Amino acid sequence: MKKVLRILPLLLLVLSCGKPEKLPTDVSTFTLQVSKVTGTKVWFNITTDNPNAYYTFGLVDKTAGGYDMSPNEMAELQLAFMNDLYEAFAPMGGNIGTFTDVYLYKGNREFKEKELEVNTEYKIFLMQVDPDTHKLIGNAQVGVFHTKPIEMVDLDFEVVFHPDAVEVIPSKDDLPYYWDYEETDDIKDKYYHPKYFFYELVDMYEEYDFIQNLLDVGPAEWVFSRDDKSIQEGEQYTLVVAGYGKGEINTGYTIVDFIYHKNDPIEVLDVDWDGI
Amino acid sequence: MKKIVLILAACGLVSACHHPEVVFSDFDTFHVLSVNSTDVALEDGSLNPEIRLMEDPELEDPETKVAVTAVANMASDLLGVINSNTVIHVSGTYTGHDIDDSPITLSGKLLVPKDGPIKNLIIVSHFTIGANYECPSESFPLEGMLAAKGYAVVVADYIGFGVTAHRIHPYMHVESTARSVVDMALAVKPYLKHIGREPESEKVILVGYSQGGSTTMAVMRMIQREYEHELPLQKVYCGGGPYDLAATFDQAMSEGKTGIPCAIPMIVQGVSVGEGLNLDMADFFMPDLLAHYDEWINSKRYTVKQINMLMKADNLKDLMTETGRDKTSYETSRLYKALMLNSVLDFSPKVPIFMFHSMDDGTVPFVNAQRAEKKLKGFNVDFDFDHYGNHGSGALKFLIKVAKDL
Numbered sequence: 034m035k036k037v038l039r040i041l042p043l044l045l046l047v048l049s050c051g052k053p054e055k056l057p058t059d060v061s062t063f064t065l066q067v068s069k070v071t072g073t074k075v076w077f078n079i080t081t082d083n084p085n086a087y088y089t090f091g092l093v094d095k096t097a098g099g100y101d102m103s104p105n106e107m108a109e110l111q112l113a114f115m116n117d118l119y120e121a122f123a124p125m126g127g128n129i130g131t132f133t134d135v136y137l138y139k140g141n142r143e144f145k146e147k148e149l150e151v152n153t154e155y156k157i158f159l160m161q162v163d164p165d166t167h168k169l170i171g172n173a174q175v176g177v178f179h180t181k182p183i184e185m186v187d188l189d190f191e192v193v194f195h196p197d198a199v200e201v202i203p204s205k206d207d208l209p210y211y212w213d214y215e216e217t218d219d220i221k222d223k224y225y226h227p228k229y230f231f232y233e234l235v236d237m238y239e240e241y242d243f244i245q246n247l248l249d250v251g252p253a254e255w256v257f258s259r260d261d262k263s264i265q266e267g268e269q270y271t272l273v274v275a276g277y278g279k280g281e282i283n284t285g286y287t288i289v290d291f292i293y294h295k296n297d298p299i300e301v302l303d304v305d306w307d308g309i
Numbered sequence: 310m311k312k313i314v315l316i317l318a319a320c321g322l323v324s325a326c327h328h329p330e331v332v333f334s335d336f337d338t339f340h341v342l343s344v345n346s347t348d349v350a351l352e353d354g355s356l357n358p359e360i361r362l363m364e365d366p367e368l369e370d371p372e373t374k375v376a377v378t379a380v381a382n383m384a385s386d387l388l389g390v391i392n393s394n395t396v397i398h399v400s401g402t403y404t405g406h407d408i409d410d411s412p413i414t415l416s417g418k419l420l421v422p423k424d425g426p427i428k429n430l431i432i433v434s435h436f437t438i439g440a441n442y443e444c445p446s447e448s449f450p451l452e453g454m455l456a457a458k459g460y461a462v463v464v465a466d467y468i469g470f471g472v473t474a475h476r477i478h479p480y481m482h483v484e485s486t487a488r489s490v491v492d493m494a495l496a497v498k499p500y501l502k503h504i505g506r507e508p509e510s511e512k513v514i515l516v517g518y519s520q521g522g523s524t525t526m527a528v529m530r531m532i533q534r535e536y537e538h539e540l541p542l543q544k545v546y547c548g549g550g551p552y553d554l555a556a557t558f559d560q561a562m563s564e565g566k567t568g569i570p571c572a573i574p575m576i577v578q579g580v581s582v583g584e585g586l587n588l589d590m591a592d593f594f595m596p597d598l599l600a601h602y603d604e605w606i607n608s609k610r611y612t613v614k615q616i617n618m619l620m621k622a623d624n625l626k627d628l629m630t631e632t633g634r635d636k637t638s639y640e641t642s643r644l645y646k647a648l649m650l651n652s653v654l655d656f657s658p659k660v661p662i663f664m665f666h667s668m669d670d671g672t673v674p675f676v677n678a679q680r681a682e683k684k685l686k687g688f689n690v691d692f693d694f695d696h697y698g699n700h701g702s703g704a705l706k707f708l709i710k711v712a713k714d715l
Binding site: 127128129130134135136237238241243245246247262263 | 409555556559584585636637642645646649657658659660661686687688689690
């Protein structure tokens, strides 16, 4: 009887402690759910039953080699690629974090991937990863989605400069578009090409659910000294304008380089961005 | 006789080697306004009450007292090994850049240990204050305690405080605020050499919490862009920062309230001034706030906590007009666009960062840290996010971690 009495509190203690916390290397359950797809972007959620588990993912489009590999084969290929890339770049410095910092995630998260091919089937490979060995744990999972076709619209733009002002004149008065300008040097340094600057800017405004507030329909006029206090006399800027609809840029880009003067005519430059 | 001569010569040598008294005189880059000496810890080991602590907008007065006691108890923990309990703090002026880039005389504080060598220059961006007497040049700022560990600590008054207290502070206009911080560091560096207290290492360390956290990120970006050689970075510590003002705006609007009501008039006015938006405050503020914001905010007579009490509300409907709360309205969309562009996360950090945020922070919401983690993924950033209590408690825990890591 005494023995039973001794065991009972022990049992109660064990039961009250609940389940032990899972380790990062315990095979864990993950859920992958695609929530939104546009022409060049996808949003998806990854949830897991183990907050300590590390995971990563890779996207492969249907035209890529190995698209029909088994999930585990593709996961191992992707992990090997990540390792090779990390080994190649980490020694070069540049304040790069650890492999875990660069590639791995923990906990429930929403992801967004952009700059995808339009109207193309993709697979998302989700894999639990051992943070020490960088090897696959358990089985990889796959999610499939198809990017949408973009309906391009017949819209082009004329950009007319006046002293201290610019007018953007679209060829049609009923289609939305966005335009902006930036110091040319900043575009070269950060984005390489104005179309990437424009794409990133639009993407940022979308992220804050704000892009609709910034679109113009019909001619737009901008007086530099009134509307932009930071513009610099004699500085070179690059103006980009493009149509926008259904979450995507839906025309080609019109790019105009100019040197700003408040009191003299603004100089329009002939810059071949594609030739740079 | 020979022995006496030898001893006398040795005495003379010792006397000649004695470290000369440092004269904190004017220099062409930094003009001294006042020099003070403060013991960080008192004889009984408690924190010197001269050191200005951070007010906690989330705490009522009795709780603040508890927090203050806790800080005093944590002082030794915060400092660890003290190199010099006595810190010399010098208030001074320097020529910096105004919002429009024209030259302007600004002020700030330099703190150095009374004795011993100086390891590095620490550039501190201070947290939100309301009253001018709280500004670095007028007080002993909390982060100045780090000087006792053997560092030269420089803390700029932002535009709108110190000798420019008559001006509107461009609150959360990160470019001009970061510019003041960098300008002061550039002015103080040759001054330290002039007074014989040049740091042993040329590498500089950045530290900031809350408003100072996001300013610190902006300072880092500015130094990387423009002053890599003049102010080579070693490490950056930032905590509890509103790195993403637009996301902070969105969260406050979705919850209908804010943990720091005084930040609303400060941000709307500050960003408007900084960005030259010329916003009409009547479009944003409800009548009571509109009638009093100039006195409450711009007189610089009230602390953050006092302003919050004067405002008597944390519900956004009681503080902001419907137009002001609607980011799609013409007026607010101009402000919101500026908030987006004042994010400080759009660059690649070149040195390690320690980023701290309490997940319980009701003043600067945790969404800021989540945004930062997303943007800085892959870089050498030590994200320390946990349940560290409210904003004020987080400040202390952050500083303790910084002090221990230094």
